[in-house]
Amino acid sequence: MRQLVWLRNDLRTIDNSALHHAMQQGPTLALYILSPVQWQLHDEAAIKLDFRLRNLQQLAERLQLLNVPLIVTQCDLWQELPQRLPEFCRTWQVSSLHFNAEYGVNEQQRDRQCAEQLEAAGIRVYRHGDSCLFPPGSLRTQQGQMFQVFTAFKKACWQRLHAAPLRSLPPPVAQAPTGIASQLDAIQPYLAHNPDRERLWPAGEDAAWQQLERFCRQDIHNYQQERNFPALDNTSRLSPALACGVLSVRSCWQRALLANQGEFDSGSEGVVTWLTELLWREFYQHLLALNPRLSKGEPFLESGKRIPWRNDPGQLHAWQQGRTGFPLIDAAMRQLAATGWMHNRLRMVVAMFFCKNLLLDWRLGERWFMQQLIDGDLAANNGGWQWCASTGTDAAPYFRVFNPVTQSQRFDPKGEFIRRWLPELAHLDDKQIHLPQHGHDLFSGSYPAPIVDLKSSRARAIEAFSRANGSLNSLSS
Structure with missing residues (x-):
């Protein structure tokens, strides 16, 4: 029986918890589900969808080197997935499903309903935390409440990081060939093939890692002084890669630490400031996960x-x-x-x-x-x-x-x-x-x-x- 890794906004092979644990358990297939109607309901930008699918193409090639076939299929609305996924698993003889958690209210509902149907069908489900440095809800005030002030949240992150530094997963090792070919035909109708866009926003893990490396070697130490001047554009421009999960936030954090002798709360002001921006991202992820009303267009206050x-x-x-x-x-x-x-x-x-x-x-x-x-x-x-x-x-x-x-x-x-x-x-x-x-x-x-x-x-x-x-x-x- 096979393992299935369900890819969403985690389009990478490096430091991908769901992919890592699936491959540890046995022969693995990868699944990506196109949901164009759902994307429209969620106001996904056309340029983001194009970037995501170009990254998916690049990911298929990297997965092929690991002998992990990628199957791309379409399901317009997430509400159809609790019925579709068990059928997919039976067709491909899948015994376990792995996925990385997402924290919007619709995403959490989708994953919960899919897990219920899969487990009822005898398919084990493993949910991994991968888009944050720490699982949402694991950082609390002394009163047991979610942090509502960023400075206090940052200090709690620093304390946790001092006590237990982050560890990335080891690079994946190729599995034995499965005899199954990747199926990517469903992507083609959605690709825009815009050379200017592709030049401005190159896709793939290699491109993202090169960009991270350039930033940490050339610009990160000046980030504090120059980040607010748009004509200088001394920012990392890594946010698209983070949004689609082409890079993990752990990888970004650890590469920046290398530029600052392992320090995150002292040393280079540029590095500390950039890492603080990553913690703002973390703060908002935790808030979204623990406050469903934020996904429903309601103010926090x-x-x-x-x-x-x-x-x-x-x-x-x-x-x-x-x-x-x-x-x-x-x-x-x-x-x-x-x-x-x-x-x-x-x-x-x-x-x-x-x-x-x-x-x-x-x-x-x-x-x-x-x-x-x-x-x-x-x-x-x-x-x-x-x-x-x-x-x-x-x-x-x-x-x-x-x-x-x-x-x-x-x-x-x-x-x-x-x-x-x-x-x-x-x-x-x-x-x-x-x-x-x-x-x-x-x-x-x-x-x-x-x-x-x-x-x-x-x-x-x-x-x-x-x-x-x-x-x-x-x-x-």
């Missing part, structure tokens, strides 16, 4: 339900299309549209502008990001948007409102990033480019006027959030 979000389709469209009249905002949104990716500092700036200055519902922005991002990740995207909207745990206080012009002057002082994405402003000088003055002789008029006044919109947001928080206080008193 009760006061978030009382914010009077505005309904303004025109301003929503202007924001989506990069036509707000604020150059840094618009350049960031055009970068997103063109590449499927946005610099992390700019994600915060454009999200806070959306939630505070425009006073538009953060869920609309969260959904738009998921529909555009190559690295769209439910936990990180939700956590980032709720942080900016002041509706999440350990979020920015509601009276904190980034000024996009000040942010532009500080983090793109020469307008290099703006000129790259807004060529219609390239002729302006380094001062004018941050907020073009309409009617000025140097201004061509092809760029829109600001769609909102920063001062009055900030005051409007603070009043709205203050009322929401005030009503919460009166209810609890």
Whole structure:
């Protein structure tokens, strides 16, 4: 009887818990299930799906070297899987199924229902924790509660890591040939074959490891000083690989440690800062796993339900299309549209502008990001948007409102990033480019006027959030 490893967002052979344990138990097959209708319901970006399937093609070749055949099939909706998987296992003479856990509420429900049906059919099911450094729920406060403040969560992670350093799994060893050929024909209709996209976002474990190695050798030590300047682009750009599981978070953590003599809480500021970003990712994964409402479009804070979000389709469209009249905002949104990716500092700036200055519902922005991002990740995207909207745990206080012009002057002082994405402003000088003055002789008029006044919109947001928080206080008193 065979083992089956069910691959999802873990498209790698290196440091893959489900694959490792399946191969330890016996002859192994790999399964990937295309679910295009489900992906659409979850607002998966087309560029992310293309990246995922290109990685799946590359993974098939690496699995072939291990004599593990990959079977790709299609099941449009996850609700059909509890019936389909037992049939698949009987057809391929599978006795055990291995998979790595996912933490969205729909994903957890899918896995629970599939496990029940498989076990009822006499097929053993093994669930592995692989997308986090620590199993969600294993880090608790002294009162036994989930951490709601990131700094305390980080300290708990550090304590655990000092006590028990992370260990990666040994490289997989090829099994005996199974005599079964990989079946990949189902992928072909979904591949876009876009050379520009493939050049910008190369697929495969080799490409991801080369990128990790370059970052840790060349840029990580300057990460703290340069990460907020989008024109420098001194970030790792590894988020797409992490979102699809082409790299494990453990591998990223351990490679960064090598660049800092094994330290994660001292030494190189750049390394410590980058590792802290990985812990933010961890924090949001744990929150998602333990708070199902985060998967259902609900704010973490009760006061978030009382914010009077505005309904303004025109301003929503202007924001989506990069036509707000604020150059840094618009350049960031055009970068997103063109590449499927946005610099992390700019994600915060454009999200806070959306939630505070425009006073538009953060869920609309969260959904738009998921529909555009190559690295769209439910936990990180939700956590980032709720942080900016002041509706999440350990979020920015509601009276904190980034000024996009000040942010532009500080983090793109020469307008290099703006000129790259807004060529219609390239002729302006380094001062004018941050907020073009309409009617000025140097201004061509092809760029829109600001769609909102920063001062009055900030005051409007603070009043709205203050009322929401005030009503919460009166209810609890």
